[in-house]
Amino acid sequence: MRILIVNPNTTASMTATIARAASAVAAGPTEILAATSSMGPASIEGYYDEALAVPGLLAEIAHGERNGADAAVIACFDDTGLDAARALATIPAIGICEAALVTAAFIAQRFTVVTTMERSRIPLEGLVQRYGMHGKAKVRAADIPVLSLEDPTSGAASKLRSEIARALSEDRSEAIVLGCAGMADLVSELSHEFGVPVIDGVAAAVKQAEALVALGLSTSKRGAYAYPLAKPYIGALASFAPAVLAL
Amino acid sequence: MRILIVNPNTTASMTATIARAASAVAAGPTEILAATSSMGPASIEGYYDEALAVPGLLAEIAHGERNGADAAVIACFDDTGLDAARALATIPAIGICEAALVTAAFIAQRFTVVTTMERSRIPLEGLVQRYGMHGKAKVRAADIPVLSLEDPTSGAASKLRSEIARALSEDRSEAIVLGCAGMADLVSELSHEFGVPVIDGVAAAVKQAEALVALGLSTSKRGAYAYPLAKPYIGALASFAPAVLAL
Amino acid sequence: MRILIVNPNTTASMTATIARAASAVAAGPTEILAATSSMGPASIEGYYDEALAVPGLLAEIAHGERNGADAAVIACFDDTGLDAARALATIPAIGICEAALVTAAFIAQRFTVVTTMERSRIPLEGLVQRYGMHGKAKVRAADIPVLSLEDPTSGAASKLRSEIARALSEDRSEAIVLGCAGMADLVSELSHEFGVPVIDGVAAAVKQAEALVALGLSTSKRGAYAYPLAKPYIGALASFAPAVLAL
Amino acid sequence: MRILIVNPNTTASMTATIARAASAVAAGPTEILAATSSMGPASIEGYYDEALAVPGLLAEIAHGERNGADAAVIACFDDTGLDAARALATIPAIGICEAALVTAAFIAQRFTVVTTMERSRIPLEGLVQRYGMHGKAKVRAADIPVLSLEDPTSGAASKLRSEIARALSEDRSEAIVLGCAGMADLVSELSHEFGVPVIDGVAAAVKQAEALVALGLSTSKRGAYAYPLAKPYIGALASFAPAVLAL
């Protein structure tokens, strides 16, 4: 089984972190294929970056599917481009936010997502609502830029810890969801430190991808996720015309 | 007052229809600036087209704002790229779906959105939920391709009429919302024919844009719609780096 | 275009404030017709006052419509008598709460309504729910009697400022909605002071009224807003019998 | 114990029907005081009639409370003026819609309210939402004028039966709620005929009123139902000034 993990931002060092987290939980026979988007922003912080990251993400998914991937994981907690990816691909596509929330709900009734920046808080509240988790999950921002997670001297981990502590005392949360793919390598240490389950979306999504493949399930093409219709695409994105991209 | 209306698909004849509908309702002193996206799909039918239409849309909005537009209308009923546009622009950005639903709710308690293709029905149900209208609005699809609305021999108008009739009898709707920018020139005729208010999103959005400008209001930059952060963008979309785009 | 604005309380000085706010944003060709109710309470503070203000409000709307008004605005933030007014009138009727919330949602994802008295907080939460804004809007009361807004020595404006400050810090709101028609003349000054969009319902409703008239839309008479049936009315309100009132 | 039942329309024959239904279920020591409103419409069919019925209703409640009533029931299924009545009165005020829905929910998970006219359907759907019953209750209209229920030759009862039959087959309802006070005397016969529980709001409200009185509970005056503030009231409703009405 081959699982493609696309980092939809263009920072390769973050892809490495993500790939490590994915490989650590993958089943023996699973091969992790990590890809960094080759077009778009260096990090995804808010709606604008998110929108511009989608074409590069879709290109990686189309490329990965042609090369034999059995499922695709989108490794940004905004579930960037998830619906477009599901329409495009034949293989199942999993967002790390959806995977993390679903996983948390199997082991806790109330939990908090701790994300990076305030500007990402409301988009994530939108996802919490979309996935039917608004009665269970709160969202908090630790006020740390995404790429500061790559820099051990930035103080980001310390701010993250403070926000987790607040979630446990003020929200009375039973578990913590890490709200950024760049936090993936902190999961074990935070879990031991706080004594509650801590969920990383990258790892959670790998297991959901393995599950769907093992169950022989893929995106339904009846309804909202029908394949894109062949039609003219022009300009810098002409190569994304459905008929072309599938080549 | 100058109101920019962006057709986020690349079909100029549809832009002409949209511009006509906009001009017909604009106040005397309002100048309508209609723009056709120069990159992306010829029509927007489903999530994939929608995602790929966003960069071209954003480019038009940035360009229009630099050239003095006071507000921007996104003339696709999926409210394509609305959040990214609001983050990017200083001027207010209005989606025609939100404008149409809000307008309908001032004059009816129950109404039906009639859109083009089944694959757009569920995305629109998502917008209905987002705008808090799920207790008031239903969504139906007339099973007509978007561009068939441009072709009087396609039978599209007839299918649209049949679906409106079903909405009135089966949903007991009090008003009809036309769920595609390409239907804008049918509004008056359908309204007379069916004897209920019929709302076109393009016209509705022009009036909302005029309202916001007259009230001196624009998108709050405190929170989810803060300006995009300056950061590296690479590849085909490098010119969309926030620092560059604003030039 | 003539827009009737009815102050449903009987305090003429508040009508003057309202009329000023309305005229300040009205388009050039729009004529503002401000009317003070001639029966009922001097201010509307809670459910009881609200109920007793409705007959006087309806009389003004019927009178205004007979005299050529193209739309009616109800200038109390409780949207007093809105449903009855829509059933009675042929012209569209707009409540300032609905108009303000809708306007705020075009420019912010999270906002706070700051109203006068605690006893009005829960009725306004009911309206927030009715208009589908409960995921976006909070309601706060500044603990100031309505008519104290007319008296510069009352300290009301200062209490209002304090509550706005709390909304921004505690609710992390992106915009403020003024929750009383009597606050209409503070909008510009508060907006500059706090650096976020501040929305006044009177001004917002004038623009919605202009929009509906320009779009040729009025209340659907199919369903809940069908015209009242002719029937006997007796006692002090006999003159409100539908057949009589329309004379 | 004395329970006041106010018929907020001005048709005394309907008050007689209501009083009979109330007396039939009242406990031994309970005295039923039935009052007909002396101002307003002959029947309540839609928002307009409802609004105009409120002053007369409030006058009866104030009068009844002064004369020793221990609780008040508002005998119109729109729960006409309920919030204003709760603010005004010291004794508890019960609407027959709320009482009927609550009663139905104790004995069934899914039920249908069958009301009179289509124009009342959406107002009742609003109440269903307000009382938190939207996951359990549907609303149907039998298309019968309220006062036709008084006339055995009108065919109203037959239309009501047809609509109940549709509710049982199409909604798979487990119980029926009669959505008009004027249907109160049909409850026993319909229950036997259809073999499911049939709930009449008048009877249900009498029992809720007895319950609240026996429990020593009355409307909380902390918050939304605080007593109306003393203030000037002018015009035809001047006698409703809180300070005056309490005399």
Place this chain on the structure above:
Amino acid sequence: MRILIVNPNTTASMTATIARAASAVAAGPTEILAATSSMGPASIEGYYDEALAVPGLLAEIAHGERNGADAAVIACFDDTGLDAARALATIPAIGICEAALVTAAFIAQRFTVVTTMERSRIPLEGLVQRYGMHGKAKVRAADIPVLSLEDPTSGAASKLRSEIARALSEDRSEAIVLGCAGMADLVSELSHEFGVPVIDGVAAAVKQAEALVALGLSTSKRGAYAYPLAKPYIGALASFAPAVLAL
């Protein structure tokens, strides 16, 4: 009229408290039959105890119904086994949580349930949601073991008072619901002390039971509450086979 009240825990002293509260509000002709479960936990604190209390509860209800009870009250605030009881019994079954919430909603728009232990808070939030009260009711835990309510030296009543005080100031609640059957004898004293309505579920449920019996209503057997089907039951619970239990 005979009303069975089952204490689903096995602590007879708590049954005595419950019976006293029930008798205090029962109508003259009502006979209160209090039963203590003879199998299961000594107190119900959380999901596990709740599940194990159900068989003993059902046995008492079956026994009570055979002996002529007209209605059954389940005297644990978790509404333990309510759905199973409704399916089993012909007589109506009332949970004290549902009865208390419904009663509170007749006299207040916002109220707080104060329960015993934190582990019961989330199950009660689930009930609040089930009964459609999530817009009106908050749940707080006073951090007191259930049986400590039986011991005047435990400090439980003092902790309960502190939590009520917090509910009034922080939640701005208009009424308090006591969230444990074991608090039933504190209702009058707390009501006087805090000056707001205080609702005890046991008393509230007795009145709802009387109401349903007086109205001639019982659980609908059409749908989810159809009688259990005859089928083999084995092991320690074999005597609960529907065919057997009814003997």
Place this chain on the structure above:
Amino acid sequence: MRILIVNPNTTASMTATIARAASAVAAGPTEILAATSSMGPASIEGYYDEALAVPGLLAEIAHGERNGADAAVIACFDDTGLDAARALATIPAIGICEAALVTAAFIAQRFTVVTTMERSRIPLEGLVQRYGMHGKAKVRAADIPVLSLEDPTSGAASKLRSEIARALSEDRSEAIVLGCAGMADLVSELSHEFGVPVIDGVAAAVKQAEALVALGLSTSKRGAYAYPLAKPYIGALASFAPAVLAL
């Protein structure tokens, strides 16, 4: 990894079907331990059977955990006793309904659960609501007794097919969820026949169990799922006292 699958009814032949479905999707190193409850009903059809199945289920889970199971699956679509199991066990506990709904939501936006009997429809609608899926999932009953699924001559499979066909045409569903553990062996054949994804909860739950174990996650013991408190249990269920059961 050892995954315990408990059939909470006492019919061993159904356990065999379940075990087969589980083994078919289990990863190589996973050992499936299938257990049949030794007390309670032969099938679970409605609330009463469900409640009586819980003690036997809990005993199997306690026994399985002592014997080294790493996770437990509850193989009844009512998610029978799920909350009590999570409180009792240290290992994660997964219900097949939650697992199936979550799995379906990764590949479809609208889907239908097809269950056995009408009396199970409403309990499943309750679960759909609990898991936040009410905007996505409908529930239908094929009107087939659970154990008829074991009998190829019963016509059950044919009725199931008819109901699936109705779901696809009337609900416009994109995927089907089989709403009974006893349908597990039909999944592949139905999927091919109808050309849409068909999800079996048993298989889905096995993969979720594997995922949680691989991620090192188990039920949070902070909050609603804290371990049951040691306390006296009496009667036929005395052996379920938390202190005893853990032995």
